[in-house]
Amino acid sequence: MQAIDDPANPRLNDPINLSTWFPMQPYWSAPEVLRRWGGPLPRRGAAQEQIQQYDALLIVGGSGPLVDLANNHRVHDLIFGFLRYGKPVAAECYAVTCLAFARDLNDRKSIIWGKRVTGHCKEYDYLDGTGFMRACNQFLDFNMGPPPYPLEYILRDATGPTALISAMSAERLR
Numbered sequence: 001m002q003a004i005d006d007p008a009n010p011r012l013n014d015p016i017n018l019s020t021w022f023p024m025q026p027y028w029s030a031p032e033v034l035r036r037w038g039g040p041l042p043r044r045g046a047a048q049e050q051i052q053q054y055d056a057l058l059i060v061g062g063s064g065p066l067v068d069l070a071n072n073h074r075v076h077d078l079i080f081g082f083l084r085y086g087k088p089v090a091a092e093c094y095a096v097t098c099l100a101f102a103r104d105l106n107d108r109k110s111i112i113w114g115k116r117v118t119g120h121c122k123e124y125d126y127l128d129g130t131g132f133m134r135a136c137n138q139f140l141d142f143n144m145g146p147p148p149y150p151l152e153y154i155l156r157d158a159t160g161p162t163a164l165i166s167a168m169s170a171e172r173l174r
Contacts, residue, residue, distance in 0.1 A: 018074040021047035025073050048081030057082045061093025066147055070097035083111065093120075094151060100158035110158035117159055118166040122150040 057078065059065065069075050079102045082089045091099050096119055102111045126146050 018078060021050070022074040022077040048077070048084055051078070051081040051087070052085055054082075054087065056088040056090065059091040059095040059098050061091065061095040063094055063147065065091075065093075065095040066097050066151075069095065070101050072098075076102040079111070094147070097151070097154055100154050109160075112155075112158050112163075113160050114163050115159055116163065116166070117155050119151045119155045122152045125150045
């Protein structure tokens with residue numbers, strides 16, 4: 001088995017661009033939506049077949065995924081590809097929002113509907129020193145403040161009324 005940080009590992013030299021695997025999906029209200037779906041569907045299926053070479057998908061957390069991954073349809077297509085082949089999909093911290101918002105287009109239920117999930121409680125999002133922190137460097141000076149939606153509520157809504165939510169207390173997370 002080759003370590004991921006091994007310089008001889010070719011996967012790190014040529015990262016996959018998800019936009020080449022998964023084209024943008026048309027809006028359902030777009031004119032000629034069925035014709036427009038004709039392009040993305042075959043490409044998505046072909047891209048999902050390439051997923052067979054991978055063992056699992058881990059979506060790494062932090063506050064960023066809530067901003068740019070949670071509602072990204074390309075990320076959802078990637079998740080569905082791994083699930084299609086029975087491969088493990090995991091997410092940590094705010095990256096679980098990717099799982100919460102990955103939904104079947106027919107019934108609009110989240111893929112975590114009825115599942116047991118763990119996330120931090122609402123209070124964690126709003127305590128001083130937690131949640132969305134300031135990013136300061138030569139490219140970015142950004143402070144969003146607390147997240148727009150508490151992770152606990154996103155998970156409760158995505159898993160449904162009978163699911164089990166383990167919302168860790170703010171004290172346990174310190």
